[in-house]
Amino acid sequence: MFHRSIKLKIVAALLVGVVGIALVCMALTRFVYERAMHAAAAQAVRNAQATFDGLERADVDKLAALLDGLVADERFKAAFVARDRERLQQLAKPLFDELRDEHSVTHWYFIDTDRTCFLRVHAPQLRGDRIPRLTLARAAEVRTYSAGKELGATAFALRVVKPLYDGDKLLGYYELAEEMDHFLARMKKQTGDDFGLLVDKDFLDAQAWARMRANNHERDDWGDRPHTVVVDSTTGGERLFDSGRRVKEVPDDGLVLDNLDRSLPHQVRGVFPVRDAYERKVGMVYVLHDTSRLHAGVDEVRVRVVAVVVLMALGLAALVVFLLEALVFDRLARMTAVVENLPARLQSGDYSVGGEIVPGPDDELGRFERFFSRFLDALGGTLRDLSGERDAARRRNGR
Template identity: 45%
Template sequence: MVRQIAVPFEADRPLRPPTMRSISLELRLIVAIVALCVGAALLGARLGGGIVEQQVEEAGASRLRGAAEAFASQERAEVEKLSSTLDALLSRDDLRDAFAARDRERLLALAAPLFETMRERDRITHWYFIAPEPDATVFLRVHRPELRGDKVDRVTFRRAVETGDVGAGKELGRTAFALRVVRPWMRDGKVIGYLELAEEIDHFLGAMKSRTGDDYGILVKKRFLDQRRWAEVLGERSNTWNDRADVVVVDTTTFTEGIIDYEGDLEALPDDGVALGEVVREDRAYMRGIFPLRDAGGRKVGGLFVLHDFSAEHGAARAAMLRSFMMLIGLGAVLTVLLATLLHYAVFARLRRLERRLAREADERQLPPGRMVELTDDEISRLEVLLRRALFPSRDEVPRDPSSSRGRG
């Protein structure tokens, strides 16, 4: 025999006003699923977009590193050009004979027209005839014939003397870099002097920009430059010497304010450079980086600043993030419909059929309506009420606690 046990109710407890619990449990679950799907879509789009943007930034950083190699490649190509030109000049007997005879006027007459051709065609800006050691003074500057007699002690020259072969590299003058190539001139197995060609590298950046589309700038430590000579060359209006504390921009392909804004120590730059992150100006996005520039002696005297416009890649990453979000939202909507349908037919439809059956049986048996602690439309709560009607039809059937009668009467 099954004994029915009633559960006591708090008769005097006031009814609470309808709350969120009055909303259908099925509807609440659907709302929760929608919220989860939207949250997952946002998170997925953010993560996916972040991955795409990271890949874009890594590609941009690789492009920046390639700029340093492009500069070195440009330098090697120019050294080869200067070396080839130097070989051609060293093979000319008329120049060698005039130099060996120390006939400066004849030497200048032969060299001047050649120099004009080299300057116009090959951008060669300096041509020196240098006496051998121990003198090691300038015998003739073809580009400045009035200046001569000063002693040469440059690294490239010392390297040519020590090795008996070519000495090449970029050296910092009073206002800018110059790329120099020096070779000894031999006659009858004896060094009669040295021949040097050089070019200013101000056209390097323009040539690199025409190939890559990126912008470049060269920063140099002030202590390697001559402030008075700098002011004379640039003039009062263009003098940028005081723009920065310890460095000066000696060449740039862009004049956008604040683009070259590296404040670190150029001599402390690592060999592989430093990526400076991105900067957004109006509708353009840029990747920035700076790489050390060494002179022929290996000193870090400056830095090559690179500005890569990756607006297209940046916009593609944002568009990919938006597309990912829309795709995930669409997928979430499909999953929501599928889950809602599954829950409806697998759970809530069956619960409602059970609820109607219990209600019908309770009405047929004329059971008391039962007591509800809260107003509710919750499917589970309605089933609980119906089960209470069926199992505990009367409050009088609630057993009393024997200890409650002690001490009375």
């Protein structure tokens, strides 16, 4: 039974090896899965950032084209130069309503040469204030278009400003702007992901924020986060936007975040910064990318890989056991049987025991088999000679 215990030990070792291989495969596929999730999140962040920038460029071009049409309209120019604010409002209001409905324009300004507001078509009661915005200052400096994102008291607006000239004489400025609250919805439509736009509180006014939330019949959430507020999102799960990270800490090319919500294991998160016209990092866009389909695909591949590897390992183990049985244990069993029967055969006078061992292939065990066969031949011959001498002595003594 000794060879059987060795066999069991070998089989047990092989089974342990198969289990070890399966565990290693599972660990490797888990590593591959995590890398795939990270790559998917990084790609989602890159796609979202490219989409955001593309929407901004497209809307700047749109607003610039609309401004070209407005500057070319002599009716607005005549009323502006004549300082006829009422006439200008009457002319502009119907067109502004059309621009708002069809092109998402939310602000239309006529601005004097000293950069004070002559007329806000969207809010005609507010006028006479000096406008310190960078886009307006740049338009005055370069004497042509200026565009950029500027942060107001509670939200972003994309602004395009164009000077109005009569020859070389500056008559004032036209400005069109749109609030960027529709950007995220358009991004979701294009990518299928969810988004949240957060702004650093350092660039907002807490009282204005509270008034805005009250006017919209919403809870004042200024204190929900230590450094930022959510100004827009495409999902109600705003808890997913919590990371404790400051806006200024987000790298320019974006960042993949850990999934803090374990109830959504197949959703990866990332974030990229949003800069204003001053090139300050004032906000960040969170990207929530659903990886359910990717997870299902990777999980299916993982099961298949583990199954194939385990089956191959089991097949290899079976082959090893078969080879050990054929090349080692069967031959050892034959030699053991000869040794076990050796005393009885020798006692009965059968000294041809060496012929019971048939050497196998010329391997380590085959060389031992030949040695063992010669040993048994020598042993049998010696005993045969001794038995013959004993018989001869008995016959002599008998005479």
